[in-house]
Amino acid sequence: MAKDEHWREKELNLEEVKQKYPDVSSFMILKVDIQRRGIVCTEKALELFDPKLHSSADTNESTYLIDGRIKKSPVGLTLRDGTFIPLFYNFTSEKAQREAYVVDAIDGRLVVTDNKKVIDRVSYWERPDFYDKFTSKGIPMSSLVSTRPQRLDVTVSDYCHFWDKSGEGCKYCPITPQFRELQRKSDKPIVERNDVEGVRETIREALKQKGRYSSVLLSSGSILSGKEIFDDEVDGYIELLQAIGDSFESKKFPSQIVASAFNEKQLVRLYEETGLMSYTTDLEVLNKEKFEWICSGKANHVGYEEWKRRLYAAVDIFGKGNVSTGFVAGVELASPNGFDSEEEALKVILEEAEIIGEHGVSFAANVWRASPHSIFANQNTPSLEYYVRLFEKLDKICRKNGVGRYTDDYRRCGQHPGNDLMRI
Numbered sequence: 001m002a003k004d005e006h007w008r009e010k011e012l013n014l015e016e017v018k019q020k021y022p023d024v025s026s027f028m029i030l031k032v033d034i035q036r037r038g039i040v041c042t043e044k045a046l047e048l049f050d051p052k053l054h055s056s057a058d059t060n061e062s063t064y065l066i067d068g069r070i071k072k073s074p075v076g077l078t079l080r081d082g083t084f085i086p087l088f089y090n091f092t093s094e095k096a097q098r099e100a101y102v103v104d105a106i107d108g109r110l111v112v113t114d115n116k117k118v119i120d121r122v123s124y125w126e127r128p129d130f131y132d133k134f135t136s137k138g139i140p141m142s143s144l145v146s147t148r149p150q151r152l153d154v155t156v157s158d159y160c161h162f163w164d165k166s167g168e169g170c171k172y173c174p175i176t177p178q179f180r181e182l183q184r185k186s187d188k189p190i191v192e193r194n195d196v197e198g199v200r201e202t203i204r205e206a207l208k209q210k211g212r213y214s215s216v217l218l219s220s221g222s223i224l225s226g227k228e229i230f231d232d233e234v235d236g237y238i239e240l241l242q243a244i245g246d247s248f249e250s251k252k253f254p255s256q257i258v259a260s261a262f263n264e265k266q267l268v269r270l271y272e273e274t275g276l277m278s279y280t281t282d283l284e285v286l287n288k289e290k291f292e293w294i295c296s297g298k299a300n301h302v303g304y305e306e307w308k309r310r311l312y313a314a315v316d317i318f319g320k321g322n323v324s325t326g327f328v329a330g331v332e333l334a335s336p337n338g339f340d341s342e343e344e345a346l347k348v349i350l351e352e353a354e355i356i357g358e359h360g361v362s363f364a365a366n367v368w369r370a371s372p373h374s375i376f377a378n379q380n381t382p383s384l385e386y387y388v389r390l391f392e393k394l395d396k397i398c399r400k401n402g403v404g405r406y407t408d409d410y411r412r413c414g415q416h417p418g419n420d421l422m423r424i
Contacts, residue, residue: 037099055124097370097379130209230262267318331368
């Protein structure tokens with residue numbers, strides 16, 4: 001899709017959306033628009049970035065300088081109200097449908113700008129203490145466990161096996177294509193699974209920084225192998241959760257996994273054999289027809305209705321309010337088979353959300369960005385107003401059904417703008 005030079009004239013801008021929806025947090029609206037459009041840093045902004053003080057990734061491709069050169073760069077921003085914005089999504093101007101926001105430095109202060117106008121002040125995330133440490137095997141701890149400002153993130157596997165068969169990878173997702181590209185470029189074999197003992201040591205070291213972290217999240221690409229589908233993935237979660245649990249005195253500890261749709265036997269194992277407290281499995285698209293087109297691997301191996309049924313079964317095991325489903329908000333409008341209009345998409349998606357919410361499941365909706373590495377790389381994403389209307393309605397659905405989203409809120413996660421409304 002060719003870049004539309006007149007896109008600003010065709011949709012409500014940030015200030016217009018804020019004025020039209022005065023009951024919605026202005027910080028949340030800004031966060032949505034940054035995630036929707038992307039963000040880049042100027043040279044002056046990066047002069048204020050100190051890798052010794054601020055959280056960074058040596059090979060991070062998420063934040064680009066205006067001239068296209070990549071440096072050691074920030075992995076997240078914090079807005080004035082404490083809202084977190086992860087920056088691990090990448091931005092390339094030649095493929096973007098809209099200009100990105102720009103992080104700049106003016107009079108020694110870090111600010112977000114758009115069209116050369118200052119929008120608000122921001123700050124970089126603080127660097128965790130354990131990022132300078134190594135495991136007993138000499139492995140950098142920062143390569144085993146990453147962080148949000150108040151959460152520790154652990155990956156079971158970086159590769160999703162829905163991509164093993166051509167055409168079955170989720171069309172919006174860049175993660176496995178990026179993993180494959182790293183494998184091609186690397187002169188050393190890249191290990192798919194995480195180092196359990198290294199994670200055990202890293203978590204123990206991280207928790208020495210008192211008051212920094214409030215929860216642990218584990219995630220993984222889908223692993224289809226085992227006696228039953230996902231058995232090996234479940235084993236991987238159990239092994240890591242048990243290792244992490246050694247750092248806690250009680251059996252249960254503040255924890256969440258974002259995983260495949262496990263059956264009841266697998267879910268019971270996770271609940272009974274580990275300290276896991278909450279479970280998320282992502283439907284990705286809240287519509288059966290669009291799900292089957294966009295997530296054909298999930299559709300072929302499990303199916304939309306069965307994925308939902310397993311979500312509902314998880315509520316019986318983990319309890320109401322401890323189960324959620326993520327979805328990529330906006331991808332339902334992708335062409336050529338997406339909904340014809342934002343109005344139609346909102347109607348259908350929210351009707352499905354009502355049904356899912358009534359079963360005690362909450363939502364962790366992401367803002368879709370057309371990543372350069374994904375099948376949908378050249379797509380255009382919905383308007384800012386679409387997201388604000390969607391997230392406002394989802395918040396009301398969750399409140400009506402008494403299901404919170406505290407594991408995915410603005411303090412622990414920061415990835416799901418709609419969940420930030422829970423604080424209000």
